[in-house]
Amino acid sequence: MKKRTVTLSVSVAALALIAVSCGSKSSSTTTAAPETTAASVETTAAPETTAVTETTAAMSATALKDAGCPDPMVIQTDWFPEADHGWTYQLIGPNGTQDPKKGSYTGQVAGITIDIRAGGPAIGYSSPAKQMYQDPDVWAAYVDTGDAIRNATTQPVVAVFASYEKSPQMIQWDPAKYPDVKTLADVGATAGEGQIRVFEGGAYIDYMVGKGIWKASQLDTSYDGSPSLFVSKGDLFQQGYATAEIYSYQNLIDGWKKPIATALTYDAGFTIYQSALSVKPESITKDAACLKAFVPMAQKALVDYMADPKAVNDMLAGYGTSMNWAESSEGNAAATVVMKEQGLVGDGVTPVAGDMDCERIQKLIDEFNPLEKAANVEGVKEGLQCAEIIDNQFIDPSISLGF
Known part of the structure; x- marks a missing residue:
């Protein structure tokens, strides 16, 4: 199933209003990747098209x-x-x-x-x-x-x-807090109890824990897509999508607006x-x-x-x-x-x-x-x-x- 995060371009308080937990996103093998630092409306129908694109x-x-x-x-x-x-x-x-x-x-x-x-x-x-x-x-x-x-x-x-x-599924963290963390194996070696925030049920989580890269005790499966806890605590690891969070955390998330470090689940061996x-x-x-x-x-x-x-x-x-x-x-x-x-x-x-x-x-x-x-x-x-x-x-x- 795909587990997706909420990354809206508004305040953390507004973001917290939306809980997320979607279909399926995850896949990897064993060596991990280098960190990547990066930078209600009514129906509005566009005119129907019959043109061939x-x-x-x-x-x-x-x-x-x-x-x-x-x-x-x-x-x-x-x-x-x-x-x-x-x-x-x-x-x-x-x-x-x-x-x-x-x-x-x-x-x-x-x-x-x-x-x-x-x-x-x-x-x-x-x-x-x-x-x-x-x-x-x-x-x-x-x-x-x-x-x-x-x-x-x-x-x-x-x-x-x-x-x-x-897969763009990844884990993110603050590179200033954890400058030596580069891979998801490093995340497993660094995170304390309940410090890896994920949506419950992701296939990649089964893989990471089953392969011994992470411990089950390190997971916090109460993550609902809100960035508020990540922002306020500053020392957490959190799941995300490279195609969304890299941009939103650097440019949109109030209280953050700085780069995050990331590592793909793909590069940890989950090669879906x-x-x-x-x-x-x-x-x-x-x-x-x-x-x-x-x-x-x-x-x-x-x-x-x-x-x-x-x-x-x-x-x-x-x-x-x-x-x-x-x-x-x-x-x-x-x-x-x-x-x-x-x-x-x-x-x-x-x-x-x-x-x-x-x-x-x-x-x-x-x-x-x-x-x-x-x-x-x-x-x-x-x-x-x-x-x-x-x-x-x-x-x-x-x-x-x-x-």
Whole structure:
């Protein structure tokens, strides 16, 4: 499940009003990374667009309809609209129809309607995979590899496209207070009892504790997304997202407004694919024609978004704000910079956008599965293979980010 932090551009007191605990975000192996210091509204509907975006222009104007894709095609995200979801909104472009009350963003793409659904509070903090199993209208959902592993028998999914090469899930701290802390192993060696603030239930937490990098006694799982305690105490370690907190703590959080140091869970060995676009296993055969048409469009949307994110980022800022999620174009722009600078988004092992490395994921499965089995996690599948949760067959190898 994705656990997300609240980072609104207002006072700490206002921030504390919003509690957060969302779907799923986390994944890593064993060596840790160097620190990174870094720097209620009524429906406001934009005019519905029927124009084919640059993303889809090279394809038939009815490619998805001709491929038998569901209409509408409902994609369940894991949080409020934000830069982390930029590629998905790029499919429609900045002129889609916004419904903040429903958390729905729709537009015509290649002969069908695509409906992008907000997650987190918009779906009662349910995980996207759970939502896909509960709501028959949801065709695809964002699912982290860690959750795909530990829910392999209870909510099985197959990832067909990954926008993130590395998860932006991280731990943050004050570099002035802890100048010698560089990695998550250092965090474990430094933190006292209850000093690591996290949302309860994150897959990466199971990994960190199971591998002995952290002790369970060091965790404070009462974290609700508010920055107030981190700001007031000054000596805590706290979970966050590199694409959000690096900017917000330096620029927006009253009482802080200085750099934070960070280390990615990915670099501690939890090497998941964050928010990978996933479908139910039966869709791999039942919807093969649709996936063959759609996945290359997703790849191209990622390429287009990373090349020129401003229009979509500006739209996301307004749309997010209309859902009572304080967001800014500046914050979204900073997020896309972090994506590139920290290697969160990129082609990876192959020069291909959106494909996934099964060798890497099998290694994670072999490490993580025994930990979850020992913890009596219900959804663990004995002998799980990467090919059961990842499928690259619909990826177009000619589409590359170029970095």
